[in-house]
Amino acid sequence: MKQFNFENVTDHLTGLNLDGYKFPIDRRDFIIGGSAIFAGFLIPGSSSIAANSDGKDHAQVNAWVSIHANGDVIIVSPNAEMGQGTMTGIPLLAAEELDADWSRVTVKQVGPVSKEFGNPLFGGIIHTVASLTTAGLFDNVRLAGAQARKMLLDQASKQWNVPASKLKTENGYVYHGSKKISYGDVVKASGNVKNPPKVTLADLKKPNEYKLVGRDIPRVDIPAKVDGSAEFGLDVQIPGMIHASIIRAPMHGAKPKKITDDNDAELKSKVSVIKLDYGVAVVSADIADVLEARDGIEVEWDFPSVGRKYDSVRSLKDYVKVSEDSSVKGIAWPGKAHVPWAPAVKGNQKDYDAKMKSDDFKSISASYTTEHTYHAQMEPMNATAKVSPDGKSAEIWAPTQAVSVSTFAAAGVLKTSPQNIKLNTTFLGGGFGRRAQVDYVVDAVILSKITKKVVKVVWSREDDLAAGAFKPSTAVNLSAALGKDGSIEAWKHRTVAESPLRYYAKRLLGKNGEDILVMSGAEQLNYTMPNQIAEHINREQGTRLAAWRGIGHGPNRFATECFVDEIALSLGKDPAEYRLYLANNPRIKRVIKKVMEMADWGKSKPGLAQGIAYSDYNGSHSAGVAEISLNEKTGKIRVHRYFIAVDAGLPLIPDNVRAQIESGVIYGISSALTEKVSHAEGIVQQSNFHDYEVMRMADVPEINIEILPFGDRPSAVGELGLPTTAPAIANAVHKMTGKRVRQMPMNSETILEALKA
Helix, strand or coil: CEEEEHHHCCHHHCCCCCCCCCCCCCHHHCEECCEECCCCCCCCCCCCCCCEECCCCEEECCCCEEEECCCCEEEEECCCCCCCCHHHHHHHHHHHHHCCCHHHEEEEECCCCCHHHCEHHHCCECCCCCCCHHHHHHHHHHHHHHHHHHHHHHHHHHHHCCCHHHCEEECCEEEECCEEEEHHHHHHCCCCCCCCCCCCHHHCCCHHHCCCCCCCCCCCCHHHHHHCCCCEHHHCCCCCCEEEEEEECCCCCCEEEEEEECCCHHHHCCCEEEEECCEEEEEECCHHHHHHHHHCEEEEEECCCCHHHCCHHHHHHHHHHHHHCCCCCCEEECCCCCCCCHHHCCCCHHHHHHHHHCCCCEEEEEEEEECEECCCCCCCCEEEEEECCCCCCEEEEECCCCHHHHHHHHHHHHCCCHHHEEEEECECCCCCCHHHCCHHHHHHHHHHHHHCCCEEEECCHHHHHHCCCEECCEEEEEEEEECCCCCEEEEEEEEEECCHHHHHCHHHCCCCCCCHHHHCCCCCCCECCCCEEEEEEECCCCCCECCCCCCCHHHHHHHHHHHHHHHHHHCCCCHHHHHHHHECCHHHHHHHHHHHHHHCCCCCECCEEEEEEEEEECCEEEEEEEEEEEECCCCEEEEEEEEEEEECECCCCHHHHHHHHHHHHHHHHHHHHCCCECEECCEECCCCCCCCCCCCHHHCCEEEEEECCCCCCECCCCCCCCCCHHHHHHHHHHHHHCCCCCEECCCHHHHHHHHHC
16 A cells, blocks of 8 residues: 655645635736736637638637538537536527528537636636526627628628628528528638628627527537437546545544555555545545545544534524524625625615614514535536646546636646646536535546546545535524505515635625625515615534525525515415515516416415415526425425426527426425435534435426516526525415424424424
């Protein structure tokens, strides 16, 4: 057996907080071509990449589009494809503006560091999170397609000696009357095109001119996933590759103190044991030897003082007390957070205090809790890395949502430029925010540097739970002062939770420590509330945390939409009608009315009850109705049907919108009913799906979805199906039993306790 102490590899790696991914890298370290990659985003037409045509083979019009002489069109996809359809939707936008024949379009995955491919909503980096890829790239990708179309028109105009204004394009051809020429033939005859024409937003199509957008175009990733040829991270095989598994610290900040290897001499001769700051790696050419040797190694840990004290049950009870204690001050939300709607949220503490004490107003309050939840992505965490012999460059294969950040992290570990990192983004077997972190990529880069070989690191399911990064547990206290007409004249929202961004991305916190991963959804933008206050009370527990599907909207909307129900019932009003009364926007009213119609709201059904909830998310709107039954002996809730009306702006591919909403609904119902990660003395108590229970296929309800198109721009879809699920179920439970459930998950234990109360 070989033992390698990580701390002796090289001085510049010692001390990196690799377990927390807090790399000491300043934005100034990421310099490419003389400008910081975060600094801007080049739209087509101003790009440094000129059109390149050799007159025979192809024309590279811009970073996004190239057209080949045989008529094939290549459109790139820089973002992660994890089942959400980005690999189809983004290229489809370019193809629409190009008037391409979609059957001749090939989509090529690219990355990682490029201004041309970056999302302006994320400062110009490639980052697939928060359902903001399509909204962020919408204009730039269309401009790329329009630029390619304009180049073709200019070239055909020259070849035919007619004004470009007399020409039109359709389905891969340029037309002049009855005369036509294929895009490939235009390219073949064009010679060397040095500079692409300028285009502006005024050159783009109007929605009524779309021929591809709005149709149910089949996703380009599906055939390979069906026939097995799709490459996920686990499928990567590189010549000379060795395998690694890491015995990970059972809590954040723990370090290996003593390693005992009880394997026999033969097995020890086949593996290397490498001590890292945050675990012990077992490496060998054969994965079977790695796993067998790992089972024979025991690690004694040096635990941090904070994390080892964490008990999730006890802490959640404390969170509730803190949320209800007005003397404990929190961080105002949105405060100094960088969110565009911040000016719309106005709060006045003196006015709130006065109205809550006044006899002219009815006061009401309640507290709600949610547990830690796991992302439960199907593909285990993994990455493969090949670091160069000099340790200054690397090629990486990874199923990552964080394409650019993974590149920066690898560059930080190797103390090199991001230009020296090539990252190949494979398909992702689920992401949900977990793969927006980069720990698994760092694993592979470190071990490849140490061993000087290509290393593939795979986390087991047990690794991913024991050392996973979870949604934080939360307690939310809500209070309101109600006018005599039922209006909400003052509202206060206090969330107590540990901050994920303090754990892994402090620089993304607002100026005063505002954490959007905790507080998104705490704002009430679409209900009339002249005075609303929201604040976050942070609690440091030393746990590993991450963004989770729906960001903060899941736990916050569970609280607020249950509370709106409680307010409505306290006033003797129908919960759906009361939401319509509060709604300050026709779009909100439209989704609520539609879901009431879909579900036959208000009509009683024997043995069943319905609950309703509304949520927005990054410019989109949804209203959901859960229809449930309840076994009062076992406490098990069964969701029979779920109705949801969604307004996500312009639906690019309606069938894919339905798929994403359906996915979010299932994910949301599962977390609402059964999912829970608990900690005792800082250690995660669950280990696999036998004790971390997710929804099984037999329990999936009938899901009815209505899409309500609006406007000429798309907005968020991937997370939109989730936030209404838990409150709609809880409100249905109250309708059926008269008992209010204010705790997630609403598992049998929780329900039976509520029925006894």
